[in-house]
Amino acid sequence: MQVTTAPSTTPIPGQYWQWRGHQIYYVRAGEKQPQRPPLLLVHGFGASTDHWRKNITGLYPDFEVFAIDLLGFGRSAKAKLEYGGDLWGDQLHYFISEVIGQKAILAGNSLGGYACLCVAAQYPDSVAGVVLLNSAGPFSVTPSTSEPEALQSHIQPPKQPSPLQKLLGTSVKWIFQQPLAQFLLFQYLRQNWVIRRTLEKVYFDKTAITDQLVAEIARPAYDPGALDVFVSVFSTPQGEKVDVLLKQLTCPLLLLWGEADPWMNARERSQKFRLYYHELTEYFLKAGHCPHDEVPDQVNPILRDWVLSIV
Incomplete structure (x- = not known):
């Protein structure tokens, strides 16, 4: 059957699930398929179920499809918690257990990919x-390699910083640990024109950046508690390293x-995945950081x- 993609303006109604006292938003489309596992789509940093709209409408004729807002993002609650892979991994596990009711195929973009790998x-x-x-997430640093794709940053630090660079780096880090600086940075980053400019850097095809996309990313940033989530994500210690998670992985893996993507060297990062998980399938696409959209x-x-090849 030919897979088609509906216009991104197609509304997809969702519902809420209660987890650990928090409201979690999710979308479901399609019917259960006896011989096919359901799909669970997980967004990246600052995004939501809205970011998967083109994929949900394209895939639900063949699968039961779920998309979920991670705790702290989208329409889900923005509680004052310590956010990271362990929390989101637990959230996804219990969602699969309590709502989906069977093993699922997990698909995640950027931070959402790291969360999928954790679970x-x-x-x-x-x-x-x-x-x-x-997918985001830090690899272990060895004497022969450096890790430019840490979860909180896609900028590679100098290999041998000078004393001045060390001083400046420490000063900048201290500044952004101050509540006022965090507040001002958050106010800046959530403006529509800043969101659009960021998307223009990470999307290869600029025509995919619509007013709707910008609005969907901006809206949750004005919810109560959004600042606390922002601060927590960038101040919480990084979770388990990707290579450690890959060594524990036992299921089929597809890399897209x-x-x-200017935030990561796809070919170089691909080699790291292959180093720790040999049996994988991958494709390189002419796109930026969010190829699904x-x-x-x-x-x-x-x-x-x-999916049909592994079931």
């Missing part, structure tokens, strides 16, 4: 397969890379065919 490694009975789209006409058929 797949730590709760293997919940996951039938993992799809990572420009937007090669034009930028080239859904390519991502949807690849994802569909891969």
